[in-house]
Amino acid sequence: MRYKTHIVSSLTLGVGLSIIFNYPFHFAYVIGISFGSLLPDIDEPKSYIGRRSFGIAKYVNDKYGHRGITHSLFAWVFISLIYVIYPSPLSLGISLGYLFHLLGDLFSIRSIPFLAPFSTHYFKLPFTYRTGSITEDILLYIFIFLLLYFVFILGELHIYLIQSTVESIVSFIRILIELFHFLLD
Numbered sequence: 001m002r003y004k005t006h007i008v009s010s011l012t013l014g015v016g017l018s019i020i021f022n023y024p025f026h027f028a029y030v031i032g033i034s035f036g037s038l039l040p041d042i043d044e045p046k047s048y049i050g051r052r053s054f055g056i057a058k059y060v061n062d063k064y065g066h067r068g069i070t071h072s073l074f075a076w077v078f079i080s081l082i083y084v085i086y087p088s089p090l091s092l093g094i095s096l097g098y099l100f101h102l103l104g105d106l107f108s109i110r111s112i113p114f115l116a117p118f119s120t121h122y123f124k125l126p127f128t129y130r131t132g133s134i135t136e137d138i139l140l141y142i143f144i145f146l147l148l149y150f151v152f153i154l155g156e157l158h159i160y161l162i163q164s165t166v167e168s169i170v171s172f173i174r175i176l177i178e179l180f181h182f183l184l185d
């Protein structure tokens with residue numbers, strides 16, 4: 001899956017969970033899912049996140065290769081510890097986004113070593129798509145449609161999203177002002 005499809009499909013699933021469990025569709029939750037949905041590809045220097053990783057991707061790739069340990073349930077549990085230690089919309093988003101990325105890649109033809117490092121088996125599912133193919137394009141458009149439908153119509157999540165975004169920006173500016181005062185005093 002390309003990075004756009006990862007972000008959009010993960011957000012769509014995240015929105016679905018938000019509606020089902022009545023979980024607030026917070027700005028930080030959206031940022032967390034988007035970031036988490038890119039994170040497993042930190043093992044590929046040419047990936048969207050890899051090109052912005054200040055060399056971390058090259059290090060991980062040299063050590064584990066692409067679609068290795070970062071694409072496993074083990075890595076997901078490890079990342080989810082952040083949520084266990086610091087529960088917040090952001091850390092929950094990161095954990096979910098990571099999991100949805102793994103699901104997305106699991107359905108690709110190449111698949112992922114879901115049980116690494118305990119097993120190197122690449123699980124093949126009956127319904128697959130090829131990364132960068134027309135099928136992936138179609139999936140992307142379906143996810144975009146569902147995402148917009150969930151956010152604006154079915155769950156009307158945009159209202160709380162806009163509100164929490166404004167609140168986050170205001171508190172960020174407030175922190176900056178306080179920091180300024182602190183430095184000038």
Ligand SMILES: [Zn+2]
Pocket residue numbers: 040041071101105
């Ligand atoms: Zn991946």
